[in-house]
Amino acid sequence: MTATTAPVLAARDVSMVFGGLTALAEVSLELHEGQILGLIGPNGAGKTTFFNCLTGLYTPTKGSVTLRGDRLPSDPARVTVAGVARTFQNIRLFPSMTALENVLVGRHARMTQGPIASLFHGPAYRRGEADARRRSLELLEFVGLRGLDDELARNLPYGDQRRLEIARALATDPAVLLLDEPTAGMNPQETEAARQLIFAIRDTGVAVVVIEHDTKFIFSLCDHVSVLVQGRLLVQGTPEVVRGDPRVIEAYLGKPPEEVEAEVRQYAEEAAHSTGTAGTADPADSAEDLDTEGGSR
């Protein structure tokens, strides 16, 4: 299904060079409607750099990023307006604003009141403001923060802050949501809740890209996984394919395959359990059926 539709977000040969250091080398990715794409890789593999290229924080040295065929500008504000929203690896909420105000800031790009309207608070202004407020409250409820709208962001527990950041990103009405390590530092219950939340977001029609360290989480969440190692795409494919690839295991876990095979099997089984997805391939099968076309689209 995903292969037949045109991609929502497409990165083509994106390279990023800092001075003499190549952080990204010709990375290409496609994200389709209704897809959850996982991006994994060891520390320093260039995952966040890639995110920054997608969101306009960095201008890629080479290559292009397009959203529904239109090239994205290299300015974060305009990228957000175009329809790509993100969260940050280290939570970057507006700590002294309330939860509701944080989400309302997310509505900024979708509201039109200028300074004059803001000064006089006319009827049209109030209607727009009321709409934004309603939508923001809906989003807070959607991410599970109902009733916490008047709480200052800094006072929220850690997990709730992550949710709030997602609600704030969703408030920009994105076509694509980029989540940078959404479960970092979460306990298993919170991680599971985050997984369900991402599924729910996918179901509303938003395509999602997730960066994570937690491979178990990624394999149980994503339709498609790309592995980034030293700035290059190593492997991409379904979780089953990626999970079994010995190069992934080596690059990612830094151990010889024999030693970690058992561990990987265990991951796979647990993942199969926790998703409850029927028809997950037997890890042994997929290990034989290697996708050796790593790095290609």
Add this chain to the structure above:
Amino acid sequence: MTIPPGWPILGLGLLYIAIAVAVVLALRLLWQRSAKALADKPGMLRPIAIAGGVLAVLAALLPWVTFRFNDGPYPDLATLQFFDEPWGVTGFRLFVLLLGVVAIAAPFLPVPARRVERAIGLGLIALGLVNTIFPLISGGGFGAITAADGAFAFGGVATLVAGWVVATSAKAGPLEPLPHWNPKVPRLLAYAVLVVSYVVLLLVVAWMLDAGTDPDGNTNTYAGPIFLSLLSFLGAALGALHAFGFLGWLTALSERHRVFSIGVLVVCALALPFTDAGTDYWMTIAVNVGVYAATAIGLNIVVGLAGLLDLGYIAFLGIGAYIAANFSGAAASALHVELPFVLVAVIAAIVAGIFGAIVGSPTLRVRGDYLAIVTLAFGEIFRKAAQFNIGGMTGGANAIPNIPPINWFGRDFSAPLTIGSVRLPSGVLYYVLIMVLVALVMVIFANLKNSRIGRAWIAVREDEDAARAMGIKTGQVKILAFLIGAMLAGLAGAVFAHKTSTVAYNSFQFIESVTLLAAVILGGMGSIPGAVLGAALLLVLPEKLRDLQDWRLFFFGLALVVIMRFRPQGLMPDRHRRAELADEGADGVPIEELNVPDAPDGSTAQAVAR
């Protein structure tokens, strides 16, 4: 080598300061010891509080000075002659008596007694300090309170001890949580409470301004300590009101009925000329307060909301003033054109706004401290340009004198006004004008703050990159903050030009920018009433402390340091800033207690710590 005549006095002053520091350190040590000893003994509250309260009441009845000062109300009944007239307890001794009685009563009332006792104790200490130090300084040393013909004046020392004991009683157990009163009360009740509160506020303000003024209108020699005593007492009273939740409730009420409370506040402000404070002198000060308050609110947009430090802000007031001066028809102006004041004010605002946008444009590239330097430089450029008449609009060192007063419908704004049989002081019309202007500026600020633009400003302040990732064009938003803030300052400058009738470059020095910034920070960043209160304090305090002469600025600076040490969030903080700087949650709960992460492993704790 001969010792210059001033030195012995300086030495004496340093000695007093050293003694004060030693006493404070000793008390602090005692305080910590007793706090430790009392920590788990809530039962000790009553006996200690009562002991302190009784001591305070006794102190109020004791003599405070060994001799009689010059004629004047200050120590009239505070000297050893007091016993001729035992029940005439007035002035600061009445405050001490009242606080003592409250200290005794509080543990038996259904109020958070430890919070109340803390406020009362600090108030007593302040009263004791003011009225001990003053006789020491102006009465010529310790003779003022120690032996005179074998008699002692214990009052001040007893009050200090009483205050310390009362404050110590607050250490018997942790502070109670602040009571939360439901602000959802019937509309009429809310209106009644707001009207009464604001009228009381008006009377208190008039009382404070009038403190130390003789019935014939002359400021007496003891105005400083009288005023400071009143301030200490009011501080303690406010602290006590805050302790049992009344102030929080009042704030919530006025927020719920914002339009109504602004209306009442404006009416109360307009009623000030009818009170005892309605003199020419105070009207002039009040107009200056209004000018500074309007400017400080403008600066509050830039600093308080958008978080951009501006150290040259007075320049925008200056631009507004020079524009108004040039369109006033004054003989020395460059244009010799006279336009109606309203039109002039609009032009002044627009020109100042344009300059604001120009100054703001480096914010696209320059952040934080570096921006402060850019604005500082702009302020100096403006002042120097005005001094040397660059552009030919400022009159240079000769200034632009003789700006005619505003004249509407044949009424001269600088003349006194008579309504019926009441003769109002001159300058009252300027006072009315500036109050209307301040009210307008407050509405502008409030509307902007609670709008899409205001949220964008706050977001930029909090985290510029995250704001950009939310689709906010941060460059535009920051320049807009400078533009609107400068317009408000320009508006105030137009009134300033007509009221002072002379616009000179040395009215716009760096120290004025600092004063404005201090007003914003003192009142509470991002807070409207805070900026007004800050401006009022910064202009009124030096006036009230005038009779301390050389010590005036010393005590003024000391007061600022003390306020910032104990209330870094400002006197009337904005909710956001309160949380940030006081480390409190929305309801005053310390952050550490609120934000308890359920850490299953080290990573969560680490992430939270970050």
